[in-house]
Amino acid sequence: xxxxxxxxxxxxxxxxxxxxxxxxxxxxxxLLFIDxxxxxxxxxxxxVWRAPFAFITDFGLSDWVLIPSVLVxxxxxxxxxxxxxAYRRAVYELGMVAAFIFIGVGLPGLVSNLLKRLxxxxxxxxxxxxGAFQFHHVVNAWDFQSFPSGHSTTAMATALVxxxxxxxxFPAVLVIALVTGLSRVVIGMHYPTDVVGGxxxxxxxxxxxxxxxxxxxxxxxNRADGSVRFRGLxxxxxxxxxxxxxxxx
Numbered sequence: 001x002x003x004x005x006x007x008x009x010x011x012x013x014x015x016x017x018x019x020x021x022x023x024x025x026x027x028x029x030x031l032l033f034i035d036x037x038x039x040x041x042x043x044x045x046x047x048v049w050r051a052p053f054a055f056i057t058d059f060g061l062s063d064w065v066l067i068p069s070v071l072v073x074x075x076x077x078x079x080x081x082x083x084x085x086a087y088r089r090a091v092y093e094l095g096m097v098a099a100f101i102f103i104g105v106g107l108p109g110l111v112s113n114l115l116k117r118l119x120x121x122x123x124x125x126x127x128x129x130x131g132a133f134q135f136h137h138v139v140n141a142w143d144f145q146s147f148p149s150g151h152s153t154t155a156m157a158t159a160l161v162x163x164x165x166x167x168x169x170f171p172a173v174l175v176i177a178l179v180t181g182l183s184r185v186v187i188g189m190h191y192p193t194d195v196v197g198g199x200x201x202x203x204x205x206x207x208x209x210x211x212x213x214x215x216x217x218x219x220x221x222n223r224a225d226g227s228v229r230f231r232g233l234x235x236x237x238x239x240x241x242x243x244x245x246x247x248x249x
Contacts, residue, residue, distance in 0.1 A: 001167060001168070001170075001171070002163075002167075002170055002171065002174075004160070004163050004164055004167060004170065005223075005227040005228055005229060006226075006227055006228075007207075007211060007222075007226055007227065007228055008207055008211075009203055009204075009207055012204075024200055027196060028193050028196060028197065031191075031192050031193045031196060032193060034192065035132050035191040035192055035193055036127060036131070036132045036191070038185060038191070038192050039124045039127065039132070039185055039188070039191050039192070040124075040127070042182075042185050042186045043124070043185075043186065043187075043188045045186065050186050050187065053179075053182065053183035053186040053187055054183070054186075054187050056176070056179055056180055056183050057151060057180060057183035057184060057187055057189075059151075059155055059158075059176055059177070059180045060149075060150070060151025060152060060153075060154045060155040060180045060181075060183075060184070061151065061154065062105060062106065062109045062150075062154045065101060065102075065105045065106075065154070065158055066102055066105060066106050066109075069098045069099075069101040069102040069105075070098070070102050072094065072095070072097075072098035073095050073098035073099050073102060076091050076092070076094050076095030076098060077095060079091045080092060080095070087239065089235040090235040090236045090238070090239040092235070093219075093233050093234075093235050093236050094236060096218055096219050097165070097219065097233070099218075100161065100165075100209070100210075100213055100218070100219055101161055103209050104157060104160070104161040104164075104205075104206050104209040104210065105154060105157045105158050105161055105206075107205055107208075107209055108153050108154070108156075108157040108201055108202045108204075108205025108206060108209075109150060109153055109154050109157065111153075111201060111205060112148050112149075112150045112153040112154075112198060112201055112202075113150060115147070115148055115201070116145040116146065116147060116148060116150065117138060117140060117145060118137060118138060119135065119137065119145075119146075119147045119148075120135045120136040120137040120138065120139075120140040120144045120145065121133075121134070121135055121144065121145070121146040121147040121194070122134040122135070122136070122143065122144050122146060123143050123144070123145070123146040123188075123189060123190070124146070124188045124189070124190070124191060125143060125188060126143065126144075132191060146189075146190055146191065146194050147190075147191075147193065147194045147197055148194055148195075148197035148198040148200075148201055149181065149184050149189075149190045149194040149195045149197065149198035150198065151180060151181075151183075151184050151189075151190075151198070152177075152180065152181040152184060152190070152194070152195045152196075152197075152198030152199050152202065153198040153199070153201045153202040153205070154202065155176070155177035155180040155181060155198075155202065156177050156181075156198065156199045156201075156202030156203055156206070157202035157203075157205055157206040158173065158177065158202075159173040159174045159176070159177040159202075160202070160203065160206035160207070160210075161206055161209075161210075164206075164210050164220070164230060165219070165230055177199075177202075181195040181196075181198065181199060182195070210228060211228065214228045217231070219231055
């Protein structure tokens with residue numbers, strides 16, 4: 001099982017962050033040489049091969065994550081103002097889970113949207129006219145917002161947010177996230193470098209949000225060895241057990 005408890009992924013820390021940043025730049029630079037080839041090759045696949053990717057690419061949409069989580073948070077905030085007695089702690093935990101999901105996915109996505117507007121890289125649909133390295137910085141339309149991939153950022157951040165709280169589910173959601181990133185190339189919306197850049201942003205963003213929550217002991221806690229543990233949802237579990245007991249009685 002992949003260990004998500006280290007404070008930062010891939011051995012990243014204050015001493016190694018420069019080396020990791022250089023490694024990411026080198027990976028992106030190496031991918032530049034196959035960007036156009038990979039994009040054109042995957043887009044040339046038969047429609048029957050591309051159809052599943054057109055379906056799974058929607059996993060990278062943030063709306064299906066952000067809208068339910070903000071609604072749950074709002075309902076929990078309202079409920080906490082009511083005399084709900086023994087349910088208060090469980091409702092508080094539920095609100096914190098919703099807040100973590102919303103911020104853990106939404107913040108990296110917001111940064112991605114800002115960066116893609118600053119960079120202004122042309123999407124693959126313009127390859128025939130301007131090539132793979134045409135840029136309209138800052139002031140641009142959606143077709144010049146290719147780097148980084150927002151869907152890839154959201155997919156990776158979502159996988160990690162789920163994995164931090166339910167590690168057993170992480171391998172499955174990680175595979176979905178990776179296939180989502182691949183789908184962005186297959187359907188002609190992004191180049192491989194856009195996808196890798198989005199993955200990196202979603203990865204670091206999700207860890208950063210988790211670390212902030214741990215520093216305040218919201219859902220997570222810092223261990224003496226520098227790792228971060230999920231504190232669990234004891235009040236929600238207690239409430240569910242109580243409901244099950246009553247249902248059987």
